[in-house]
Amino acid sequence: MIEQVRQLAGHLARPTAAARDRHREWDETLFKALTVPGTFGGGLSAVQTCALLTAVGEGSQDPGLALAVATHAVLVTVPLRAFGTAAQLERYLPPIAAGEWLGGLSLLQTAGGAAAVTVKAAADDWLLSGSLDLVALGPKAHHFLVIAEHSTGSRTAFLIDADTPGLRVEESTPAALRSCPWGRVVLDDCRVPATAVLGGVGTAAAELEPLLAALDWVFVSAAWLGILRALASDSLSVLSTREVFGAPVGHSQSARFALADLAIQNELVAGLISQVAAGLDASLPTVYEDAAAARLFTASAVRAVTEAAAELAGPAAADEGLLVDRAYRDARFFVSSGGGSEVLRPVIAASMLKD
CATH class of the missing domain: 1.10.540.10 (Acyl-CoA dehydrogenase/oxidase, N-terminal domain)
Known part of the structure; x- marks a missing residue:
């Protein structure tokens, strides 16, 4: 398959x-x-x-x-x-x-941090207010996964349909990842029933949010591994076709070293992702910390591989039609998403210190 x-x-x-x-x-x-x-x-x-x-x-x-x-x-x-x-x-x-309903999510919610949406009880229902930026699939989504914070500081996750009164979706156009539809979700006293709660009331920070973060760190990294492999393949083609001062780039020892580094980075990323995914399947207690380490290393590899591929491509890298240019641009978004090193490093350190 x-x-x-x-x-x-x-x-x-x-x-x-x-x-x-x-x-x-x-x-x-x-x-x-x-x-x-x-x-x-x-x-x-x-x-x-x-x-x-x-x-x-x-x-x-x-x-x-x-x-x-x-x-x-x-x-x-x-x-x-x-x-x-x-x-x-x-x-x-x-x-x-069946592909009839798509789910949308703000990628800012996968890294914890301050909640952008608040929630309060309203009889048997809940009222949500706030806004979510960087919502992937926003304009096309039938429903959204929304994490909201109570006045007590606890959090609850909700599954909210796009046509719910009090919810509106505004299209946005980030500079990166342009083939994905992006939106901003605004909730203005959006009333949802108790049946919209996903998981337990007030339990999202302890249950759903760690799972969501680990899913982002592992599976979005897996998608980027595919991009890195495609870049390595393209770079190999460059070595055999591009010339500098009348000689093939592939004759350059530095270019060969760069290609070897690409291959090594990709293999290390693949091994880490496979290992953490196996940990998810086995429900290992360290999978959250392992996922953070895998994401941090993948982000470093994405930065290194896209920069090396752009250097190997030379002037052609400035052509927006080429993968190397699009990947170089989008890599900056990936490196900063998932909380970035500011979130990932403390997670890894806490696991080492047994905090």
């Missing part, structure tokens, strides 16, 4: 990746073709899901599309599977599996 997904993404998505990025186009048919036919359905292990996301990234050569797939199939849907009630699972999972 993994090779089939890689080939499908290469056949369907890669030829239009540059144009969709340039024009900020969302191709719903393409997205469904990569996600609906049982590819990211229930029953897959974390190791298998990571491998599939890597295949999407490598085949499509489209970081924005790969992020959209990871957001919908993993970041929103896995918490639903983990904490959803029987009624929620019955309502949401069938149309999600």
